[in-house]
Amino acid sequence: MMENLWMTSRNNLMSDAFFIFGRRLMFASLHGRDADMLAFQASLQSASPYGFNSRLGFRQPDEKRECPMLTTAETLTDLCKHITKYPTHHYGAVTHMFLYAGVLAEPDLDAKTGWVILDDVSADLDKAAWQCLQQLSDVPLLEHWQHRILDELSNKGCISRYLPAIDEHAAVVGVQAAKVAVPEDFGELVTCLLRNGSLRA
Known part of the structure; x- marks a missing residue:
């Protein structure tokens, strides 16, 4: 064993x-x-x-x-x-x-929420969360937008990351996980970021 x-x-x-x-x-x-x-x-x-x-x-x-x-x-x-x-x-x-x-098995396309879990604690959790977001989003997302959009959604509480640790909220051992939720105003958010130059086509 x-x-x-x-x-x-x-x-x-x-x-x-x-x-x-x-x-x-x-x-x-x-x-x-x-x-x-x-x-x-x-x-x-x-x-x-x-x-x-x-x-x-x-x-x-x-x-x-x-x-x-x-x-x-x-x-x-x-x-x-x-x-x-x-x-x-x-x-x-x-x-x-x-x-x-x-x-954890399938994203909820109706509620626009999904989970990712990785058994490699050194793997890129943000990349996995981004791929989940692309599945959930009705808005086409360009690859080079990843960091900016994930930062925005993290600030809004729509991306929750669970790294190896044990506390009163979660016990995470040998894995890492993230919950992704697409806000109702996501389309407006992307449009705003494009208009102010934070995102480039």
Whole structure:
């Protein structure tokens, strides 16, 4: 198995990356034996929305609390999964599950919002956010506008970045993420930036 694994509060599973936002599980990369992973999936399906089984805590090996306050997801709903297996020398075949919120799978074209998540913490998150914005926007966007427009949207609170860190708002480990929202006046914003010379065609 990989190094720097976090232990979870459920079914002897371990994790090398997870993202909790507002106590909701957005993403987790989980590793464990097949029987443990199957038991975990069954418990997810049978859990009541607000019961103990709806929580998933992540802790470091030396942490004594099963569900540390800042690294425990209390909402495990609307989750998708992708499962593979890989061989190990000491543990035999290990099951690997990506568990992720449905909102990460596809942008919401009606609401003009989308998420990106990257498993490479050194990758260019702004480039990924820009590509998401291009998908969502009804306005054609030229590549050299990226930095100026992202700055404008960040100032308006329409681009939210989640870098590796743990605090009361989010727990981001082994990944980085961004939420992109297109404001209603986006077309007017682009037009204004073109008129004042901030953007060049």
